[in-house]
Amino acid sequence: MGSIGGDELGLDVNETIFVAVAEDVERSKTTLLWAARNFSGKKICLLYVHRPARPASWTHKKLAGGTFRKHAVKVIERVDKQKVDELMDSYLRLLSKTEVQTDKLCIAGQNIEEGIVDLIARHNIKWFVMGAASDKHYSWRMTDLKSKKAIFVCKNAPDSCHIWFLCKGYLIFTRTTNDDTSNTQTMPPLVQLDSDTETRRSEKLESSYMRRRLRYWRSLLEQVVTLVRNCADGEKDTGQLEREKVEPSPTTHSSSGSGSSFGEPVGPEPASPDLVGSDTLTPSNVQERKREGNVAREVHRYDKAMHDISQSERTVYGEARNGWKEDDSTMEALCKAKALDGLCSKELSRRKKLEELLEKEKDEVKTVIEQNNGFMRKLQIVQGDNLRLESQITKLQDLEKEHGEKFDTAMELLKSFRQKRDEIRIDHENAIKEVNALKRLIKGKSVESSGSEMLDYSFMEINEATNEFDPSWKLGEGKYGSVYKGNLQNLQVAVKMLPSYGSQNHFEFERKVEILSRLRHPHLVTIMGTCPESRSVIYQYVPNGSLEDCFSSANNVPALPWESRIRIASEICSALLFLHSNAPCIIHGNLKPSKILLDSNLVTKISDYGISQLIPVNGIDKSDPHVDPHYFVSGEMTLESDVYSFGMILLQLLTRRPLSGVLRDVKCAVENDNISAVLDNSGGDWPIARGKKLANIAIRCCKRNPLNRPDLAVVLRNIDRMKAPLSETSSYNSNQKPPRKPPSHYLCPIFQEVMKDPLIAADGFTYEAEAIREWLANGHDTSPMTNLKMEDCNLIPNHALHLAIQDWHNQW
Structure with a gap:
């Protein structure tokens, strides 16, 4: 036997009730609650004999005796101890609802009943409670032990131990000690006697009473049998009757136990009337008369005894019937008691459930109250913040009102200042005009000095x-x-x-x-x-949107045909070349499809040129594919940066694809001689030769090294060659030159011929010198293009356009 759970316990065995519990909590629950209910004021100690698990057989001898087995045994013992602790905690939680002091005593052993007997002897246990049988064996007639363990403990436990055996919460058998009568003061008082025990005791009393009545009936019957035998013997014994005297004398006869049983003396019976009147008394008559008197007396006694027997039988039957009625009442009371006990247990369980629900409700209410308190604190904080905000809003409203008044005053001052400024500006402009007029008169440089x-x-x-x-x-x-x-x-x-x-x-x-x-x-x-x-x-x-709208088909803008796309590329290149040829040189720096506007005739108009000169450029988005990658290295915009942006626009005109990866796709298509795979089909049937040439120009413009990018003048010549219709190009011979069709901006708006000496008028348009001078000489002061009045008649040479026209002439 081995102990589980600690050292030997020091318990007062006279004040402790030991209760044997099993591994099944539900099986031992009724026994444990019976002990807690009936032994008030006593300490209850749980006694449990644990049967440890046996490790599997060891087939290898080396493993069987090595450290591996020791480790396995330790693991099994630790698991067993954990299971025993959990089982004891379950029983202790069950008793925690009562006010009984509890303790536990656990040992390990393979034989449970021997372990119990050993514990009783080792600790000198005085009071012990255990189960008599499993619940399925219980019945109200049950009076003896059914379990082998209970029978073994009852026979082998020390005599000094008082043991109660229970089944299903009812006391079945009690094994008392020899000194129980002398130790009545130290016996634990039973708060509640079991109803089945009282019933069995009453049954024992009734059975003893019935045995006494049966002995009484047996004595009466024996008396009757004795009387009959005496009568028979009297008739046969004639010799004895002759020796008797003639005169009858009163005698007292006593049969075996008959007189003593009833306590009544038997006197002489009166003589027969026939015998009294007889004159002669012979010995035979005397004997006959005596014999008849004896028989009469015996018959009288027999009748009286039978009468008494019948009376006794009626009395006993009545008592038995009353006993049976009492038994029925007792059984009915037992059934009612059991029913009430079941109802009571149900009511107790229901009450426990209600108490648990009540505790849960209390916890929930407590939680809700705490949450409510938290919300109230937050509400108070919010209300305080609201008051502060309201005060701040009031102050801001006052400040707004004050600033509004100041603003109104400032606006009035601003209006007055603007009026004065406009007056001063008008005076200043008039003064400038007068100064310029004087300068023209003095120096004679009217054209050069004014613009x-x-x-x-x-x-x-x-x-x-x-x-x-x-x-x-x-x-x-x-x-x-x-x-x-x-x-x-x-x-x-x-x-x-x-x-x-x-x-x-x-x-x-x-x-x-x-x-x-x-x-x-x-x-x-x-x-x-x-x-x-x-x-x-x-x-x-410019009312017709931008080139980006055409690429994205925004506002239901139709796709551009390939002829228009080549023309737009030529116009963009011409405008960039004009900006780069200006003195000083102007770099656009932000060229993209959204900056290329289209008028009602789909003529290109580039906007936002020179913006970098008006405002500082703090940084350019690196994710913009139109920006020259070399800018992020050098940090400076150059003419080649505009060439790179123009090359990206050419790729979009060809493919109408997003710019991410389009350069790589076009390069692959050109190398594989499959340019039609990337051309935009919405632009119509692209000429493969022209599409390939335009793709090569775009690839050259998008070179990583700015020095490898082409000059815009060369690019413009190549693109202008692609603007000719297909019918004209197909009729070219190897010895023939294609017909010359100049760009539209090379033509004079008045003569519709290529300009030789382009001049810029005050309306911003460029005209042939002969045409615009003739227009002004005829007394016109309005623009030939807009019909609006021009500010002056000054003419400025357009050197950049003049160079472009000369370069165009040199191509042919």
């Missing part, structure tokens, strides 16, 4: 022209500002609001815009004026 005057507008005029910057009039918004549609002097314009950051003052800004406004080219958006006050530039309005 086209750019109009300056006030912020009030810009605000009125854009309908107070109505969001529905906004054309676009980007990194370099927002663009609004406007109406100035009955002419539609586009107002670009530039960002306000930068170190340029109004005069510097106005000077640079004036330089840009002098640039006149058919494929550049004309700058019509400026507003230095709001740092805005006024452009001519």
Whole structure:
């Protein structure tokens, strides 16, 4: 035997009730609760004999005696101890609902009943409770032990131990000790006697009473038998009757136990009437008379005894019937008691469940109260914050009101200042005009010293022209500002609001815009004026959207045919060449399809040129595929940067694909001689030869090294050759030159011929010198193109266009 769970316990065996429990908690639950209910004031100790698990057989001798087996045994013992602790905790939780003090005593052994007997003897246990049999064996007639373990413990336990055997919560058998009568003071008081025990005791009392009555009936029957035998013996014994005297004398006869049983003396019976009147008494008559008297007396006694027997039988039957009635009442009471016991247990379980539900409800209510308190604290904090915010809002409203008044005052001052400024500006312009007129008169350089005057507008005029910057009039918004549609002097314009950051003052800004406004080219958006006050530039309005809209099919814009795409490429290249040929050179720096506008005739107009001169460029998006990669290395925009951007636009004109990976795809198609795989089918049937040439130009423009990119003049010549219709190119012979069809911007708007001496007029358009001079000589002061009044009649040579026309002539 081995102990489990600690050292030997020091318990007061006179004040402790030991209860044997099994591995099944439900099986020993009723026994344990019976002990806790009936032994109040006593400490209850749980006694458990654990049967440890045996390890599997060891087949290998070396493993059987080695450290492996020891380790396995330790693991099994640790698992067994954990199971025993969990079992004892279950029983202790069961008793925790009562006020009984508890303890536990556990040992390990293969034989449970021997372990129990050993524990009783080792600890000198005085009071012990265990099960008599399993619950399935229980019945109300059960009076003896059914379990082998219970029988073994009852026979072999020390005599000094008082043992109660129970089944299904009812006391079945009690094994008392020899000194129980002398130790009644130390016996534990039973709070509640078991109803089955009282029933068995009453049955034992009734059975003893019935045995006494049966002995009484047996004695009466023996008396009757004795009387009958005596009568028979009296008739046969004649010799004895002769020796008797003639006169009868009173005698007292006693039969074996008959007289003593009843306690009544038997006297002489009266003589027969026949014998009394007889005259002669012979010895035979005397004997006959005596014999008849004896028989009569015996018959009388027999009758009396039978009467008593019948009375006794009726009495016993009545008592038995009453006993049977009492037995029925007892059985009915037992059944009612059992039913009430079941109802009581159900009510107790129901009460426990209700108490558990009540505890849960209390916990939930407590949790809700805590949450409510938390919410209330948060609400108080929010209310405090709300009060502070309301006070801040009140202060801000007061400040807003104060600032509103100050703003109104400032606006009135601003209006007055603007009026004064406009008056001063008018005076200043008039003074400038007078000075210029005097300079022309003095120096005689009317053409060279004066240029086209750019109009300056006030912020009030810009605000009125854009309908107070109505969001529905906004054309676009980007990194370099927002663009609004406007109406100035009955002419539609586009107002670009530039960002306000930068170190340029109004005069510097106005000077640079004036330089840009002098640039006149058919494929550049004309700058019509400026507003230095709001740092805005006024452009001519181009109503047909941008090239990006054509690529994305926005607003249901139809796809461009391949002829138009080649023409647009030529116009973009011509405008870039004009900007690069200007003195000083102008780099666009932000060329992309959204900056290429199309008018109602799909003529190209490049916008936002020279913006980098008006505002500083803080940084360019690296994810923009149109930006030259060499810029992120050198940090400087060059002429070759515009060539790279132009090459990316050519790729989009060819493929109409997103730019991510399009350069690689076009290179692969050209190398594999499969350019038709990447050409955009929505542009019609592309000529394979022209598509391949245009793809080669685009690839050369997109070289990583800027030095390897082609010159725009050469690119323009090659693209212009591709603009000829297919019918004309198919009729070319090897010795023939193709017909010359100049670009549209090389033609004079008046003569519709290639210009020889291009001049820029005040309306921004370029004309042949002979044509525009003749127009002005005929007294016209309006533009031949817009029919608007021109500010002056000054003419400026367009050197860049003149060089481009000469280069075009040299190609042929």
